[in-house]
Amino acid sequence: MPGKNNVFIATSIDGYIADKNGEIDWLDAIPGLKDIDTGYDAFMSEIDALVMGRVTFETVNGFDMDWPYQKPVFVVSTTMTQIPVELKGKVQLVKGTLENIVKKIHQEGYHNLYIDGGNLIQSFLRADLIDEMIITVIPILLGGGHPLFGKLTTRLDFVCQATKLFLNSVVQNHYVRRHA
């Protein structure tokens, strides 16, 4: 059974996922955006598991709230040696090449994957392992910060399959990988 690796993320117009200070408060620049349905719940209901990098994992785990994910989470890290005991059964540590990691996750029965975290998304793209990207564009030019996209040795072709406009302010573009 083939799998699908998906990105669901917000960027600035100039493609940053965090500003120069690593902050993401600008994601709330459009009043009311977090009160409306921008498709996150529908997206989450379709995926089987999340795959995230260590930085994203530690960020989410550092929030002052309960663990937010109902679906299994796989954390890709070369440096972590164990998962906090309270997350056993919810989070697994995975190591190796991304191809092998994805293969292992498929073998566990999870095929539709949510790839999250800037560094991990860039690594997946470098390995041409991203199938779909839903990108919500917060209409700001930040002028610097942490870019979503990094260097690639070969270009990757997509199509924009759908576009949605929220609050007459925020566009969300749905890109699907196109193979020649």
Add this chain to the structure above:
Amino acid sequence: MPGKNNVFIATSIDGYIADKNGEIDWLDAIPGLKDIDTGYDAFMSEIDALVMGRVTFETVNGFDMDWPYQKPVFVVSTTMTQIPVELKGKVQLVKGTLENIVKKIHQEGYHNLYIDGGNLIQSFLRADLIDEMIITVIPILLGGGHPLFGKLTTRLDFVCQATKLFLNSVVQNHYVRRHA
């Protein structure tokens, strides 16, 4: 009479306007795109004049074809000293700060301006002199090249006023500057 400075440009998903080799052949990656109306003629009919940098001017002037613009063109350059004689009456050289250049162009009766060329657009954005941007996203990750957007010292807020999808592949987003 107030003026408006507009951008109408195509980028890759990762925000490049030319690839690593300065090439733009990837703009034609989606078959049929150049045969359909993506709003360029309507945009051009609304503007009073074009303002472009030297590099863009030399590129356009180097094409093996007649001068393509019916509207007046202002070329911003610190190094050019004269306009080719065959373009007299069509193209003017302008120098000075962008604020003064824009003021001068307004005084000549041209208010709705098409700001073109990567470097000049970045300069206009650094001076917060861009009012609207219509950005057509060619659905490719180039992974490197000449970025449309550069560094800014302060963020600039916009709204995405409209989005259009062409050929189920190419999205065009229309951003309008939002002042707090």
